[in-house]
Amino acid sequence: MQQxxxxxxxxxxxxxxxxxxxxxxxxxxxxxxxxxxxxxxxxLRAIDSQPxxxxxxxxxLKQGSGFNVLxxxxxxxxxxxVIVMTNYxxxxxxxxxxxxxxxxxxxxxxxxxxxxxxxxxxLRSADAAASLATE
Numbered sequence: 001m002q003q004x005x006x007x008x009x010x011x012x013x014x015x016x017x018x019x020x021x022x023x024x025x026x027x028x029x030x031x032x033x034x035x036x037x038x039x040x041x042x043x044l045r046a047i048d049s050q051p052x053x054x055x056x057x058x059x060x061l062k063q064g065s066g067f068n069v070l071x072x073x074x075x076x077x078x079x080x081x082v083i084v085m086t087n088y089x090x091x092x093x094x095x096x097x098x099x100x101x102x103x104x105x106x107x108x109x110x111x112x113x114x115x116x117x118x119x120x121x122x123l124r125s126a127d128a129a130a131s132l133a134t135e
Contacts, residue, residue: 006123009052009080010036011043011069013062017108021056021085021115028120040064044072052080053126054119057102059086059093067100074101081122083115 008025012018015038022034035052037043040061046052047069055073059066066084073082082102086093089107097105104118 006032006054007050007052008032008034008054008056008119009043009046010034011038011040011055011057011061011066012036012085013038013058021112024116025056025119028116029123038062040066040068043069047072047076051076054081054083054122056083056085056115059084059097060088067096070097070100070102083118085112085115 006029008022010018010021010025012021018036018038022036025034026032035046035050037046038061041064043057043064043066047055055069057066057069059070066086070082070084073080079101083104083106084097084102085106085108087108089105089109094105106112106114
């Protein structure tokens with residue numbers, strides 16, 4: 001993965017939550033571009049037009065399903081880091097999401113504060129890999 005601008009696609013149908021999450025994500029690095037979309041169709045279009053490095057994905061959307069977005073992402077090469085964040089952290093959703101390609105499954109109600117740590121760890125690892133590749 002190349003150093004530079006990091007594209008994060010945030011799929012979240014709550015405008016307030018999307019704004020807060022994008023602000024949290026952008027605070028990590030000035031090179032992060034956070035694009036927030038609210039529907040399955042918008043997420044699929046965003047993935048096709050400019051593949052993201054990271055996807056933060058809500059599962060139950062007002063229009064469409066995050067599960068369908070996850071299925072699309074699972075066939076991508078290279079596959080972005082996928083962090084599912086949902087208020088519906090049911091065991092069967094967790095199992096299906098992880099089997100379908102999610103890297104992390106977070107309950108918004110109790111684990112939202114973990115997001116910056118996961119992202120920073122991923123970015124550090126990717127930066128290190130890119131540095132080694134250019135040496």
